[in-house]
Amino acid sequence: MLASDTMDAGFVGLSVVYSTSLMGISQFLIRQSVELENQMISVERVLQYTRLPIEADLESKPDHKPPDTWPSSASLQARRVSLQYSTSGPFALKDLHFDIRGGEKIGIVGRTGAGKSSLITTLFRLAEPEGELTIDGVSIHSLGLHDLREVISIIPQDPVLFTGSVRRNLDPFDQHSDSDLWRVLDEVQLKEAITSNPESLYMEVTEGGSNFSAGQRQLMCLARAVLGNTRILMIDEATANVDPIRYEANLKPARFSPSLIDHTIIDSDRIMVLDAGKIVEIGTPVDLLSLGEEGVFYSMVEQLGKTEFERLSELAMMSKLKRCSTESTSLNNSLNEQSTAISPKPTETYLPEMTCTNDENDLKSSYSQKGFGFENKAFISEVNRQ
Structure with a gap:
């Protein structure tokens, strides 16, 4: 209630009218402040990317160019390899030391955060590690990224294909003939599935490869690796979508050397157990199981029932x-x-x-x-x- 002798009724009415409009203005200002904050986060991320260290050269320097026969056996050696994503962050890999012979199949196991993904990151030089990592005696630090990544391939558990044709997915740079493509498709047992389509190698691949099953997408990635110069193959959950016997048969005609596997563990030549970025056990499956309850791998297998x-x-x-x-x-x-x-x-x-x-x-x-x-x-x- 307002006393009639202290405030004019017209002024009160005008105040009420303008107060309702102020509500809309306040809401507009709040929305604009939130939008500005979102835009500033985008700017912050762009600035963060500009401060990242420059990647290594794509091509190897002439005095560090590997010979044409490299890698002949694709043996892999690590000496005191450590990885830290930021100077203030913890080590993702700590003082790794191992030797993998050419043609050896290694199973890498570990709980979430053990360092399996970080090891892949190190091999591809997505992040620069400390220590020495060599392939056939050639340090990966001395190689250009193209020379290094040309001999390494990874097949993820849920691979994604590019929109286009089968041919474009297998040979994006048109470096191989149709006969080469048919050969690798036959090796990975995909030839029948492709020939059943009238368009054959020019069969359409929809976005993400959704018109292929998960197993067929994995085999397409395997065919692409066989077609290239891949010598080191890393497979995440190798038989999650493909029959194990069929997958093993597909790998036999290929020329891959050490294969870092994450699913067909028990049939590996050796198993490497990671925990908190360190190698806690390495040996044949039988050797690790013979450790009994004191072994980490034994405990992991025992938990399966x-x-x-x-x-x-x-x-x-x-x-x-x-x-x-x-x-x-x-x-x-x-x-x-x-x-x-x-x-x-x-x-x-x-x-x-x-x-x-x-x-x-x-x-x-x-x-x-x-x-x-x-x-x-x-x-x-x-x-x-x-």
Whole structure:
């Protein structure tokens, strides 16, 4: 209530009218301030990108150009490799030291944040690490990014294809003939799926490759890697969308050397276990499982349940037996060839104690006869002894 002798009624009415308009003006100012803040964040990000260190040269310098035969075996060596994304942040990788032979399949496991993605980042030089990382003795720091990334490929768990044609996705720079493309499609068992379409290699690929299944997209990426000069292949969740037997068959005709795998772990030559950026365990699956409850990898497999643990343990043992059988056969053949070159006499078997067979049932029966069942932990010791 306003006293009639203190304020005029017309002034009160005018104040009420203008106060309603002030509400709209206030809302407009608030919206503009929020919009300005969003725009300033965009400017801040642009400035942040301008302050990033310049990437290495795309091409190697003439005095550091690798030979045409590089990499011949694609062996990978790391010496005190560490990675820190910012000077004030924690280390994503800490003092890694390992050797991977050419043709060796390495499984890399670890919990979230263990450093698996950081290791991929290091190999592609998306971030510059400390220490020495070499491929066939050539430091990756001395290579241009094109020379380095030409021999490394990655197949993500959910690969994305580009809009265009199948040919454009496999050979974006038109460096290969149609016959080369058909050859790699046949190797990865995609030829039938492509030939079933009337447009063949010029079959349309929709945005993200949505007209292909997840498994077909992975195989397309594999075909692209086979077509190029890839020697080191990294696969994230290799058989998440593709049958494991089919994927293994697809890798056989390829010339990849060390393959860093993240899913078909138990069949790897060796397993590298990462934790907080450090290598806590490295060895064959059987060796790591033989560590018992003290082992990190053993604990990870044990958490899958008793049935799955026993199944994976048996697969690891069979894989090692096959590998030993193959290696002993190769060694015998090599020694026999050397003996033939020295003497014309009939050659003898140099490793009589090693039973070589490629049949899983024969391997199982031979060890079962010795009293080593697959559920028996003593079987692991016998495999290691052999």
